[in-house]
Amino acid sequence: MEGIYAFCVGLLTACGIFLTLRGRSFSVVIGLTLLSYAVNLFLFASGRLKLNSAVVLGQSEQYSDPLPQALVLTAIVIGFAMTAFAVILAMRARADLGNDHVDGNLPAQPNEASNRSGGNQ
Amino acid sequence: MSSLIWLPFLPLLGTLIPLLTARFSRTTCAFMTAALPALTLFLILSNAGDIFQGERFQAAIPWIPAIGLELAFRLDGLALLFSILILGIGLLVILYARYYLSAQDSIGKFYAYLILFMFAMLGVVLSDNLIQLWFFWELTSISSFLLISFWGHKADARKGARMALTITGAGGLALLAGLLILGNTVGSFSLQDILDSGPFIKDSANYPVIVVLILLGAFTKSAQFPFHFWLPNAMAAPTPVSAYLHSATMVKAGIFLMARFYPALADTDLWFLIVTLTGLATFLMGAYIALFQHDLKGLLANSTISHLGLITLLLGMGTDLAAVAAVFHIINHAIFKASLFMAAGIIDHESGSRDMRQLNGLWKYMPYTATLAMVASASMAGVPLMNGFLSKEMFFTETLHQASLGSLSWLIPVLATLGGIFAVAYSMRFIHDVFFNGEPINLPKTPHEPPRYMRVPVEILVALCLLVGIFPGFMVGDLLFAAASATLNTQAPSYSLAIWHGFNFPLLMSVIAIIGGLVMYQNRSHLFKFQAQFPKSDPKLVFEGVIQSIASKAGRIIAFTENSSLQRYIFFTLGLAAVMTASSLLKLNATAGQRPEIPVDALSITGAVLLSISALATVLWHRRRVVALITLSVVGLIVSLAFAQFSAPDLALTQLSVEVVTVILLILALFFLPQKTPKESSPRRVVRDLSLASLIGGVIGTICYALMTRPLDTISTFFTENSKTGGGGTNVVNVILVDFRGFDTLGEITVLGIAALGIYKLISRMRLFMPSTDGNGLAWSEDRHPILLAVISQSLLPLALLVSAYIFLRGHNMPGGGFIAGLITSVAIIQQYVAHGVDWIKTRIKLDYQIMIGSGISIATLSGLGSWAFGHTFLSSWFDYFYLPLIGKFELASAMIFDLGVFLTVVGATMLILANLGQLTTSERPIQKEHD
Amino acid sequence: MPLYLEIIICISLLIGAVFLLIGSYGLIRLPDIYMRLHSPTKASTLGITGVLVASMIFQSHLKGSFSVQELLITLFLLITAPVAANMIAKTALHYRKKPLERTQNQELMETIRDREEPQKPSES
Amino acid sequence: MLFPMPFHSLLLFTVWLLLNNSISAGHIVLAVFFAITIPWLVSGMRDEHPKILKPWLAIRYVLMVMKDILTANVEVALLIIGPIKKLNPGFVAVPINIDSDLGITLLASTVSLTPGTVSAEVSKDKSWLYVHALHLDNEEELILSIKQRYEMPIKEIFGC
């Protein structure tokens, strides 16, 4: 199980980082969200995985480590606050700078042809 | 002499006087300004007798021992000599400047700078501590900068001052390094210790470094080749400044430094080689260039360089007598050069020009001044009966005794004579070209004699030229001896100060110099023609050019590195992290540890597959934003399920609710952002990013696995053991949050509150582009508030609030708590916003979310403060069980108040963000009439 | 746990699972978005009810008291599922998603999309 | 007024006890507390809705719908796994005659939950309910059954 778990954490990290390295603010925000999932799972795992051992006294026979859980809770909330700020800041940047590139200006596009319509509907 | 500690500070006090007295008459100002330096001079002179007897005054009090700095002064012969020059000539300059400066110039500011500089110089020469010496050394650089740039509105003054500051400042840094190494080598920063450790220093491995660094300081300050070029450009300063800085003080500081460290550093081959060669080169070059200057002050400036070279050369020779000669020339040069500068200033002041091509035949207009100038330049030329002659004779004598250059040693006296020839020639030019040589050409003013008292300083100095020249022993004998002894740190050797030593070789050299000089001046036109062939380069422009090219190169480097590309910045940051972690991970032999693993089941595999595929899908489709959002939601859902599976119900709940709020937020944002992302990353960039991402992902995954498969001893048993008894709750995670680590939670809700405030700030001035169609040009639906959604949302609200209350109340003992409850409430309210719109809500509820945040944080904090009343630390919890008839046993805990604060902050923050974000559009967007 | 309880639990679990699976299967199988809408709205709702009943019985047994919390989940789902379906249908209509070829009264779709009254009211 | 929304208060009271699986005195007190405070809190956030005039009819209606949900679900499940070729989907416009939004919503929801139909839209003038049927045999029959089986009772319950 640990192997699968670790694989997922690594994959999420990789996905998050790849998106964070993109040029558009929305992709970056999505990347950061993925990264924060990875972070939370990682931090959680630092207390080791246990099944059927929720740390509610009297409800389980053995207990998992409650401390990382508390830490992850804090991290989730803080991550939410930060993501929210980043999202709105991205909007503000679009409003102020006219585009949604993280650098505030669009890179020179050699050919617009690559901008194919994705057609999501 | 107990006053020695505060003596140098007397002039410093004086810097305020001119600023305060400037509003009175200029004369008053000048006299008041002069008072303290005069007093200082008097106090110092009153001790001269003792010093002539060979005594040395020292005083020190500790200051900053950590850097070896103490407030330490010494008054010995050398210091006495320099103090007299600094203060004496300083006083004359004060008098002179009173007349020189025009009414527009702020005389108060000028005097203030001058006194500051005087203080700094005095500090340098009186210092008995290396660091303190450097301290004052730098002060001279700074205050001379102020003086040189006194006419800062002129470009020349600015550039000249900058150049002087840059060169001397750079030298100062080298000096600091040298002094620090010197002090560390000896183990003391006390000057006396250094002077007493000469042999030790010269034997030490650090000696070459020390010598080079200290000499760099000295050479830059004393305008030695190749650092000489700043000095002529410092002539942009008012002439009193030049008279002061370039005769007795600033440039002499470098000489002083060499003299001061003479016992510690001199008399080695290295010293000889560097110092004599530099001195010789400077001596010749200065003299040569001086001849070709058309600017009166330019001539004097280059002559100064030359004379400084001469003194340096003497100090480099390493014989005691050479040192004596050097000290003597220091005195003489100060006297005649100060008077010459002042004379040049008078000429400039009264004729409006310093250009020797315009200045001709001034004898007729200012014979008195001319006479003074002629005496002084005679001294500069080394004409007998003048003081300059005496020290030059000693110099020539010493050059003859040099053997250090081996078979080439004869070069030194020859070159010295050559320098002498040039000196005579430029002195001649100074006299003849200005006072005779026809009629003035196009002078702005008709020249005339200066005011009476403007001449006084010149008269005094010229008188000194003669007096010292004729009665050297009487005038400066004791002083010279004391200063020379102090320089040598031992009794000076015997020498004769007689005017006449009989016909000897040095005399011959003098004669050759004088005759040669006259001949050379006579035939100057050939020389000028020869010189005119060389391209002229203005060192100022060259220097500015160099500085500017350095700045622009720096600019290019910065523009290249800080290219404003966030992608690059992130890449570097993550790259460093990857390199650091990966490199240390290489040492991990086995990834898996000893801890038994949980067996894999199909459910988990399904979860992993769902998670992986949706994460990958998010990446693949990140340019189709809505789709990415949906796949992201799946990832969030699976993560929550994972938390639930691995025994963290609280985490699952929190993750779920945060997830929903985040998605709503992202959807809100999506409306204002482009619907799709263009494909703009080059394949190379994609490969690069993919590699980095996989590397870090791999590293993190590996570490995660390695951690999970190793046993761990944690502090957590304490929490499970004390949760119920100490924290009053059975949900240990919640008890950690509100009690054991409640401080974290307080910080966390503060973060949330601040984020909301910040977002409010972001929103409040946002001007948004609102698309009227979707990404493909399809107009939006006209149904603003679908009826089913509206009605159902209304019915859900009370239920949601009830659930929220349920989650809140049970949090302490079962999964739940204030945070999750807060999010549920927020989501329920947001749901109303989605279903009904802002306008509808606005008329119906009047919640001030900002107040909610404020009171939430306040309540949480105050609940923690309550414990102070009982003498406990902040956030100490309190709980008890109560029994009420009918209701039964129930628990009350301070943690619940804390949790209430959390709840309020969460609701306030989320709503402040979302409601305001929603509100953004309502005012501008045309409201369609609802059909009813 | 008494056998009869176990049997009941197992049966309701299985029923639930089957319907859940059918619901999700329909999502794959049905040819257009309008038809697919039916499958989770109905089958999955029933499926989840099965699981909820099982859970309810099981938890009641576990706690030793009557546990009906799960009814609340059912309540929520019953309330929200039609709205979700309605909203999704609206989006599909809004984007003029073509239904299956043989869908009857296709001409109504544009009317529905614009929330107008039907041009020629059905022959009622 | 202590109970601005008596139905909701009752619901909240019940749900609280349901959530806590308890009818202890403490929970009853809390349940009453929430039954009073929550409606009071949200009362501002509501449009006026018609009152339930015939509660018994309402209960009967709920039970009937539940039964229909069961049967409908089985039917739909069979349709889903059966041959798709046999399915005849279609849109249907159902004329409705209910004044209140709540009533329309209830009707639409019921339609969605019961036999192979999903409420797709309500017309602007709220006099038509558009329905998508998974298998449309007989259009009139469907309209009639919706109107009789569901619309009628709803109108009666709310008296409109």
Add this chain to the structure above:
Amino acid sequence: MLNITIIIVAAFICIALILNLWRLLKGPTTSDRILALDTMYINAIALILLYGIHASSVLYFEAALLIAMLGFVSTAALCKYLLRGDIIE
């Protein structure tokens, strides 16, 4: 018996979830994806409740309840976005 049933049921739900994901990835329309996500929420509820039975634990109910409540909100918001762009107007 219960254990075997749980395994079977879990397998069913897993398959259901995979099918949902399939639809979610395949689309073809965003509406389909939202529908798939919504269905996924329902299956997740079932899974959690099942897990509660399996673990004989009462701690999972809230998670199920929350998914039921919140899943709808995000479905509604996504649909509203597709319809109007602006979800809070």
Add this chain to the structure above:
Amino acid sequence: MQHLSIFPILIPLLFGAIMLLPPFSKDIASQRVCSVVGTLFLLVSSAVLLFEINISGVQVYALGGWQAPFGISLIADKVSSLLVLLTSFLAFSVILYAIGGKDKGGAYFHPLFMFQIMGINGAFLTGDIFNLFVFFEVLLIASYALLIHAGGKQKTQATLHYVILNLVGSSLFLFGLGILYGTLGTLNMADMAIKVGQLEGETATLAKTGALLLLVVFGLKAAMLPMHFWLPKTYASASAPVAALFAIMTKVGIYSIFRVYTVIFGENAGELANIATPWLWPLALLTIAIGSIGVLASPSLKVLSANLVIVSSGSLLACAAINSEAATSAALYYMVHSTLASAGLFLLADMMARQRGKAEDRFVHSRPFVQPRLLGFAFAISALALVGMPPLSGFVGKVMILQATQSSLQTMWVWPLILLGSLAALITFSRAGTTLFWRHNGSVAAEAEPAKKTEIMSVALLLLASPILVLFGGDITEFTQEAASYLHDIQSSAYALLPGVTP
């Protein structure tokens, strides 16, 4: 006064929260009073705290009454209380400036300012590494919000970069924390310091990766190369009081490096002893170099100030790399000096920019100043302090750093860089000063805004600190020396803080 050590956190927190509530929430005048009173309280209590610590030694404040290592403890020792006092003094001075009118142009300036102070003080005081993360986030989010204060395109753009980079940083921080908890099983820094010494083999290797991740995070905050890129634009675009307050932000990163890599991964960390040093060395030196190049390239006073911050970060990192008591002492002194001096320069730059019309603070010729003498004097003071020339505090700090090098190899690298850095600053400042004050055309600009009394007072306070640091340099360096030796002594910085634990 057993609660004294939490005052520096609680005072700004409460004042910040109260300013969100009526009657303060809608009225800037009362918020200003509130802020001044709050920061004054803070200043006084921090001073008293420092005084007490100096007399009676380190204070451990167990929050919630839960003893270390189980609960969160605040550690008020000489190091942290010095930096808290520094922050409080800075806060007080900056708020004086802000109430001159810079607090307008957006909501919530005062509460956010307070929260930012709370975050910084919390980061200095906490003895728990996760709590450190929390306070980092508090100060970061407040800084994000303050950065955009008064709006403008540049601000938005710079903030976006700053925010995203720091979000990445926070993720790395949590990864690092996860690793450290996963290997050490504790969060209290003193406890970690003790447990680290017992790690061996593969667990030690794992812990090392965590420690290095934290180094990246702290390095990002401290503007360590190659993570310094964000700083110049961010600082230069920030509104003046915010930029001035930011002068301490990099120091939080530096402080954390000292705390973590001296106490936890210091001499006594067994296999993990001094793990940061090999990385810190090159990066610190390169940071000084790139900062100095930036100094030379600076086109305006604000950018110059920002680049000077990078140079000072580099110098401080070099101290961390030297890793000795003398170096730590030098760093502490230098931190105080450079924070106040650069804050003063940021404020000054703003005062000057407001009087120069369109030229603002760029080094181009412009209209003359309304208050040339005042500004000139202040400029000279801050220039001297920042270049590191006598008689101001810069030279003391510089000499202390130079004196702290321990081997000739270190000397060979550190000395030239630091001295050349000073030269770069000297060149730039002399160019800047002569241009700003003497290259004029036209008359005073019509829109020129003379500096207000409170603003002058604020800058005066900040700049006055510099000569005072020299004048009382003996006592101050003695204090920093003691503080440094505390930090390097595992007995007092770890064992003594844990009840019942002995080496």
